[in-house]
Amino acid sequence: MDVKEAEKKAEELRSILEKYGHYYYVLDAPLVPDAEYDQKMQELIQLEETFPQLKSSHSPTVRIGGPPLDAFEKVRHDIPMMSLSNAFSEDDLRAFDRRIQQAVHDPVSYICELKIDGLAVALTYENGRFLRGATRGDGTTGEDITSNLKTVRSIPLHLREPVSIEVRGEVFMPKQSFARLNEAKENAGEMLFANPRNAAAGSLRQLDPKVAAERNLDVFLYAIADDKGRGLASHKEALSFMKELGLKTNPETKHCENIDEVIDYVNSWMEKRQDLHYETDGIVIKVNSLRQQQDLGYTAKSPRWATAYKFPAEEVVTTLEGITLSVGRTGVVTPTAQLRAVQVAGTTVRRASLHNEDLIREKDIKIGDQVVVKKAGDIIPEVVRVLTELRDGSEAEFVMPEECPACGSGLVRLEGEVALRCVNPQCPAQMQEALIHFVSRDAMNIDGLGEKVIQQLFRHHLVGGIDDLYKLDKEELLKLERMGEKSVNNLLEAIDASKENSLEKLIFGLGIRFVGAKAARTLAEHFETMDALRCASREDLLAIFEIGDKMADSIVSFFENQEAADLIDRLLALGLNMTYKGFGKTAGSTTSSLNGKTVVLTGTLENFSRKDAKETIEMLGGKVTGSVSKNTDIIVAGKEAGSKLTKAQELGVEIWEEAQFIEEANGS
Known part of the structure; x- marks a missing residue:
């Protein structure tokens, strides 16, 4: 292939990949399986490596992340990125509306947007090409994080029209990505991120763009910095224009005719926000008319035409009655606070993870303390702080043990880690947790095999490893508590049916470090069979889009382990499926009218x-x-x-x- 042919092919691949990426990351409606996207991405990477003159700063290949930077350059915002005034009640919202009505004599309507809990950014496009991205910073000066923002796949590198424009929005980390990231950090014995906002900000401020590329960040754009004579009359029109350009805007935005509709919108999201896949900490209310915005102007710190209603963060006080220890499937020993039962954000909370010994020391937590508890991200119970002023001297220091609470082996703290870890591969707690993971919904999804049943099977020595599940004897199961004929038959049928699961379920179920459910599907789509995956080299794995160094090393290490190899051979002999069954399919789904929809x-x-x-x-x-x-x-x-x-x-x-x-x- 000569240079001209390569150039034509590269442009064709870039166009296809941009289209696939827009549908997947912006419209949330994938056109093709991940494996096909990966194949075309790899083809483009190889072309650009063979013909270096074809490389472009706007190629989809930059999504993978370029070389590390020495430092971030400063960027001065021509139009300041101002903060918003806050409202905390219905009275505050009505007072905001009265101020607007007094200053503007024409009818006023509002645009309501979910306030995304992430990192504010400004994106500059020149003739339709992504030129620069910067943080808000102090509102006047931010940092150039263009290399990291190029890894956020919902940010287009080319607009649909060759316009020059600056848009602003919020980069955030979805809840599932945050949970996976912290799980990986906890398993690695590293300090956890406190919340998705900190995780997103920390990811975008990494000097190595490859780190940001692995974090699965997303974006919503919510403003054009300068209209520049485009003839837009309202904020609603501006949002529609951005969407036409291919920029991702929040679909939950609503146009409200008056403040009563605004308050109804705010109240509706008090509860519904729990269903979102990202965190929101309030509602932004803006005057819709751009002319009215201009007339209202600004204070020294914020626009007069907008305010942010902040959802109340529910915090309650309770007693920390004790600290227990659990051993995870990777051997990390985690302390958990046992709390006097208390209602937080609509549910009863009795325990909260304390993560590691360093956090206990940092927060000065003692058994018997009065503590403030909230739900981080309205989901995970968290001890916020200790009310040390209420101590009466009866509180007791907590000391982490030197031995594993499950098997008695010595605990170690690996270099660079904050967690204590049991490194005994035969630790029963780790083996039990591995089984609980194996049967979970995202893994083999074996109905009837919950945590309590697994614990019961362990107590009666009916299982010790994953393969033992497929050797369970009906007569032995009938001897267990609450195990009648019908429940035993259903359980054995569910176990047998799981043998037909597609390969990605088994890969995830094996608990390979750093391999989550999405990565498991990516591997299954790419290699199609367990044998092909077992034989993959580190280079083969790194050639797959989204597989980074740590994950590749972990996969190779897992399959080099003789115990893992023997386990897979035993599972194969027991009749488990070892092949990928296709995009969006699981066992039994092909006849469903939802298949592919x-x-x-x-x-x-x-x-x-x-x-x-x-x-x-x-x-x-x-x-x-x-x-x-x-x-x-x-x-x-x-x-x-x-x-x-x-x-x-x-x-x-x-x-x-x-x-x-x-x-x-x-x-x-």
């Missing part, structure tokens, strides 16, 4: 939580997205379905009520 959930379902409904659709071969578009095939509508249902009706999307969804889930 893009589905949106809206409203409240009586028989499913949002997570359960999503997992059911994915098991039946469907793909769940958060917004309705022309690519949506089906919308499942529960009670109080709102704007998504209306839009689906306008677009002629097929609408299912919950009863129809239940029939499909049950295979009727």
